[in-house]
Amino acid sequence: MKFIKSIIISSLTIFFFISCTSNNAQTVVQKTKVDTVIRKIKDTISIVAAGDMMLGSAFPSKVNLPPDDAEGSFKAVHSLLKGDIVFGNLEGCFLNSGNSNKCNGINPNNCFAFRMPERYAGIYKKAGFNVLSIANNHVGDFDSKGRKNTARILDSLKIHYAGQVNKPFEIFEKDSVKYAFCAFAPNENTVSIKNIDSAKALVAKLKTMADIVIVSFHGGGEGARFEHVTRKTEIFYNENRGNVYAFAHAVIDAGADVVLGHGPHVARAVEVYKNKFIAYSLGNFCTYGMFSLKGSNGFAPLLQLKINAKGDFLFADVISVKQDKVNRLTLDENYTAFKKIKTLTDADFIGHKLKFENNRISLAE
Template sequence: MKTRLTLFFSLLIAIMACTNPELKKQSSAQKDVTPTDTIIKNPKDTAITIAAVGDMMLGSSYPDSTSLPPDSALNSFKPALENLRKADIAFGNLEGVLLDTGAPVGYKLRFKHKGYLFRMPVKYGEVFKDAGFNILSVGNNHSNDFDLAGRKSTIKVLDSLGIHTAGFKSHPSKTFTKDGVKYGFCAFSPNGQTVSLLGIAAAKQLISNLKANNDIVIVSFHGGGEGTDHEHVPDSTETFKGENRGNLRLFSHAAIDAGADVILGHGPHVVRAMELYKKRLIAYSMGNFVTYKGVSVSGICGLAPLLKLHINKKGEFLGGQIVSYRQGHDKGLQADPLNRAALRIKALTEADFIRPGLSISPSGQITPSVIN
C-alpha cells in the first residue's frame, strides 16, 4: 500500500510539473545545479578588422574647378563602402590638403603642370567621413602643397569630423580608444613638414613610446620611387629624382622591432609586395585608390586594392583578403572581377621575398605561411 501511495504522489508531482512551467523549471534547476558548480568562460580574443587603401585625392580646386569631379566627389567610394564601413579601422593616405582658397607654397610653383598641386574643397572632408575612414595619413609629398594654411585647414577639418590624423611634424602621432582597444597611430615620409622616414632612430623612439601606452600601433609610410619602374622593393635605399625615398625594408623591420603591429605603405602609385615579419604584416605599397585626375591611373597604376586585415589584440596577423578594384578618370572606382590587384601583389610578393611569411591565393586571400 505504501509503495502504491509513493508511486501515486510521484505521478501527481510529475503531472503538476508538466502543467506548471515554473515548477518544471525549478525541478530541473534543482536537479542540474549543485552549490559547488562553477562556470568559467574565457573571453574570446576577437579579431580586429582593418580596411586599408593607398593614395586618395578627390580632385583639386587649383588652379580652377575643372579638376573637380562633377558630383562633388560624393560617389567616390561607392563600390567599396561596405568594406570600409564594416571595419574597426579604415585607413587611407590623404594626398593633398583640404582647403578652399589659398596659393601654393613658393617652391611648389616650379611644377610645370599646375594640376600636380592638390587642394580639395573643405566640404570633401565629409566624403571621407561618410565612407567610414577613421584614420588618415597626411605624411606625403603633397601635404605641404599649400604651406601652413593648407596643413592647418586639413587638421582642423579632420579633427572636427573625428578622423584621427598623423604625419605632420606638428602632429606626429595620434592615440585613441575604440571598442575598448587603445590605438596608437603614426605616419612618416621623406618630405618637408612631415615626420621623417629617414630618421630611423627617432622613428623607433616614437613607435616605442606609442606601444608603451597602447594595445595596437599602426604605422604608415609614404616612400619609395614612383611609377611603373618602381614596383619592386629593393633591399637598399631608394632614390627618385635625386631625392632619398628611404630604405623601406630596413625602416619597416625597425618599426616592428620597436613595437609596430601593422605597417601600411604608399607612395609609388603602383602596388608592391607584402611581407610578414615577426607575425606583423607589412604592405609595402597599396598603390592608388581614388585619385581623380592629376595622378595617372593607366595600366598598372589603375590597380586599386583594398586590404582587409584581421589581427588579434596582440597585433599578430591572423589573415586577410585583397579586394581588387580598378579606377579610371572616366568611371572612377569599380570592382574588378578579374582580381588583377590581388594577382599583381601575389606575383610581386613571390618575386621579391624568398620567405615572405605569408601566402596569397589567386582570389586574394592572405594567410600566414610560416611563423617568423
C-alpha cells in the first residue's frame, strides 16, 4: 500500500511540473523562507518605446502651450501605444507655477526650461504610458520643487518612473512578470551614466530581484552632428555626456535585458548585443514649443519591441513618426526614421547580423 501511495504522489509531482512548464513559457523558481514557488512567465513580452516627450511649457508664458491644451498630442499614435510596457522619456517637470534658476540673467524667451501644467500628466496616463524616465537635463529645470511635484503626480497616477538619485529604480509586477526599471543621465540629481561600475552593480542587484531588467539612459551629444555612436566619451557644450556604447554593453554584461537611449534629439543606430536589444537614441517623439524640429530632429521611431521570457530579442517593428509646428505628431508615410536607423546601424555596426525589412528589425537567418 505504501508503495502504491508513493507512485501516486510521484505521478502527481511530475504532472504538476509538466503543467507549469508547458506552452514553452519560461519557468522561474523563487525560493523563500517558507517554500519554493514556481511561476510561469509569458512567452513573449511587448515593450513599446518612445523618445523625448514634452507636451508644452507654461514658462515663461502660455504661448508655448498647444492650442488644444495638449489633449490631441498622441491622437495619431493612440492605437499603437499598446504593450506590457509603454515607455518614454519625460523631458520636463509637472508644475503649475514658479521661475527657473537656470534662467537667471538670461532672457526667459531664450532659456530652455520646461514646466508642463500638472493636468498634462493625465494625458500621458490616458495615452497608455506606464513607465517614464525622469533621468534627463530638464526634469530639474525648476529644482527640487519641480522634481518632488513630478514624483508626487506620477505616484498618484501609478505611472512607474526612475532616474533621480532619490529613486534610482523601481520594481513592479504586471501579468505575473516582475520588472525592474532604472534610468541614468549625466545631469545633476540623476543617477550617473558616467559611473559605469556603479551602474553595473545596480543592474546586477536588480537582476536578482526581477525577471526583466529595463535600463534607460539620457546621453550623448545633441543634433544631426551627433547621429553616430562613436564608442567614445561624448562632449557637448563642454559637458561630459557619457560613453553610451560602453555604458550599454556594461549594463547588459551585468544583467540588463533591454537598453533604451535618448538625449541626442535624433534617431541613432540600434544593436543586439548578447541577444539583448539596444536603442542608442529614440529621438524627439512628442515635443511642443521651443524644441527644434528641423531636419533629423523632426523624425523619430516608435518601437514595438518583442522579447522572450529570458529577455532575448525577437524582433522590433518601427513605426516612423514626424513632427512639425503646425501638424505636430503624425505618422510618416515615407518611413524616414526606419530608413535612418538602418543607414546608421549599417555604418556604426558593420557586420551587425540584423535584417531591416518591411519596417521590421529582426535577426538575420
